[in-house]
Amino acid sequence: MFIVTAESSIRPRGAYRFTLFPDVAIEVCSQWRRVALASPRLWTHLHIREHLxxxxxxxxxxxxxxxxxLDIEIDILEPYCGVAYFGIxxxxxxxxxxxxxxxxxxxLRAGPQRWRSLSLSVLQPEPLYTLIQLLNEQPAPSLRYLYLCSEPDGSDHRFDEDMPLTKAHYGKAYSLSEHAVPNLRRAGFIYVSWRYVFDRPKxxxxxxxxxxxxxxxWIPPLILPDIQQLLSANPNLESLQLSVGSAASDYESDHLPDDRRPNPVHLSSLKNLSLEGGENITLLxxxxxxxxxxxxxxxxxxNHGLDVDDELAAGITNYIITGNCLGATAPQPRQPGRCFRIFGNPTLRAYHLMIRG
Known part of the structure; x- marks a missing residue:
C-alpha cells in the first residue's frame, strides 16, 4: 500500500515545490507504522527542498x-534560501x-555510488557545474537518470537570464565525464546553456x-550539426524533447543552406518526439x-505565434498528413530541395499528433 502511495505521490521532475513527499507513511496507526519502518523501499526517495x-x-x-x-532530489530554490538565511x-x-x-x-554512505537518480533544481547555473565537478571526482556507476534545471525568474529584476558561463565552466573538471555516469540512460538539462551542452569536441x-x-x-548560430552529432551518439532514444523558447528568434538568418545540411539520423526506437521552436518555425x-x-x-x-498560412507551417502539416514533402505540393517552395524523412516512408503508423501555436 505504501509503495503504491509513494510512487503515485512523488511530484513530476521539474515541477515547482510544495508537493510533499508521501508523509502518510508516518501518519498512520502503530501497526502500519511498523510496516512502513520495516520497508526500506519506502525511504529510498530523498527530497531536500528546505535547509539541510x-x-x-x-x-x-x-x-x-x-x-x-537512492533517488535524490535537491531544490535550492526560494524556500531553501529563505530557511538557510541567504539571498536567492x-x-x-x-x-x-x-x-x-x-x-x-x-x-552517511549515501553518496553517488548509491544513486539511481539525481535531480537538482536551482535559480542560477553555478551550482549545477559544481555538482558536475563533484560527480567527476566521485562517479555514480548506478545512476540511470540525471535531471539538472536552472531557471531564473524573469519577472524579478534580481535575476539575470543572460548571465554567461565563466571560463572555469569550460574546463575539463566541469565537463561531465563519461566515467562519472557510465550507465546513464535518461537525462534532462533544462535551461542549461547550450553553449555548455554543445560546445565540445564530442x-x-x-x-x-x-x-x-x-x-x-541563447543558442549557437549553427546548431543543427551539433544536434545531429548528439542524436547520432544516442541511436537508441525512445523519447526526445527539444525546446529553444525565445532563444531561436534569430535562427532563420543563420541556418545552414541545403547543401551543407547534416544527414538524417536513424532513430529506430524513437516513439515520442516533442519539439518546441520558440518564435521561429524554421528551427522546427x-x-x-x-x-x-x-x-x-x-x-x-x-511554436509561439504560429501562422497557419505560413508556407513552412503548411509544408510541415501537409507532410504529416500525406507523407509528401513540401516540394511535391507547393508550386514555388521557398526551399524546394528540403524534404522530411522523419517517418521513413509515406505510410504512417498510428500516432498521436499535437500542434500548438
Missing part, C-alpha cells in the same frame, strides 16, 4: 538501509550548500534512451528534417 536538517536526513537514510539505491542571488552560498549536501550524504551524452533539452536565452522544420523515426507514435510540435 542533518538529523532528519540521517534518520530517513537509516530506514532505507545500507545497500538500496547569492550564488556563492548556493554553491557552498550543494558541496555541503554532497559531502554530508557521502558521510557529444555530452551517449547511449541514452530519453533526452530532454531546453535552452537558455530543420530539426524534423534530420530525424528518421519509422516507429514514431507521438509527435508534439509547438
Amino acid at each position: 536538517d542533518d538529523d532528519d536526513i540521517a534518520l530517513w537514510l537509516s530506514r532505507a538501509g545500507n545497500d538500496a539505491l 542571488t547569492n550564488w556563492a552560498k548556493q554553491v557552498y550548500h550543494i558541496a555541503g549536501i554532497f559531502k554530508f550524504l557521502c558521510s 557529444p555530452l551524452f551517449s547511449g541514452l534512451t530519453s533526452l530532454d533539452l531546453s535552452s537558455g536565452s 522544420w530543420d530539426i524534423l528534417s534530420i530525424i528518421n523515426a519509422p516507429l514514431l507514435e507521438k509527435l508534439t510540435l509547438s
Whole structure:
C-alpha cells in the first residue's frame, strides 16, 4: 500500500515545490507504522527542498538501509534560501550548500555510488557545474537518470537570464565525464546553456534512451550539426524533447543552406518526439528534417505565434498528413530541395499528433 502511495505521490521532475513527499507513511496507526519502518523501499526517495536538517536526513537514510539505491532530489530554490538565511542571488552560498549536501550524504554512505537518480533544481547555473565537478571526482556507476534545471525568474529584476558561463565552466573538471555516469540512460538539462551542452569536441551524452533539452536565452548560430552529432551518439532514444523558447528568434538568418545540411539520423526506437521552436518555425522544420523515426507514435510540435498560412507551417502539416514533402505540393517552395524523412516512408503508423501555436 505504501509503495503504491509513494510512487503515485512523488511530484513530476521539474515541477515547482510544495508537493510533499508521501508523509502518510508516518501518519498512520502503530501497526502500519511498523510496516512502513520495516520497508526500506519506502525511504529510498530523498527530497531536500528546505535547509539541510542533518538529523532528519540521517534518520530517513537509516530506514532505507545500507545497500538500496537512492533517488535524490535537491531544490535550492526560494524556500531553501529563505530557511538557510541567504539571498536567492547569492550564488556563492548556493554553491557552498550543494558541496555541503554532497559531502554530508557521502558521510552517511549515501553518496553517488548509491544513486539511481539525481535531480537538482536551482535559480542560477553555478551550482549545477559544481555538482558536475563533484560527480567527476566521485562517479555514480548506478545512476540511470540525471535531471539538472536552472531557471531564473524573469519577472524579478534580481535575476539575470543572460548571465554567461565563466571560463572555469569550460574546463575539463566541469565537463561531465563519461566515467562519472557510465550507465546513464535518461537525462534532462533544462535551461542549461547550450553553449555548455554543445560546445565540445564530442557529444555530452551517449547511449541514452530519453533526452530532454531546453535552452537558455541563447543558442549557437549553427546548431543543427551539433544536434545531429548528439542524436547520432544516442541511436537508441525512445523519447526526445527539444525546446529553444525565445532563444531561436534569430535562427532563420543563420541556418545552414541545403547543401551543407547534416544527414538524417536513424532513430529506430524513437516513439515520442516533442519539439518546441520558440518564435521561429524554421528551427522546427530543420530539426524534423534530420530525424528518421519509422516507429514514431507521438509527435508534439509547438511554436509561439504560429501562422497557419505560413508556407513552412503548411509544408510541415501537409507532410504529416500525406507523407509528401513540401516540394511535391507547393508550386514555388521557398526551399524546394528540403524534404522530411522523419517517418521513413509515406505510410504512417498510428500516432498521436499535437500542434500548438
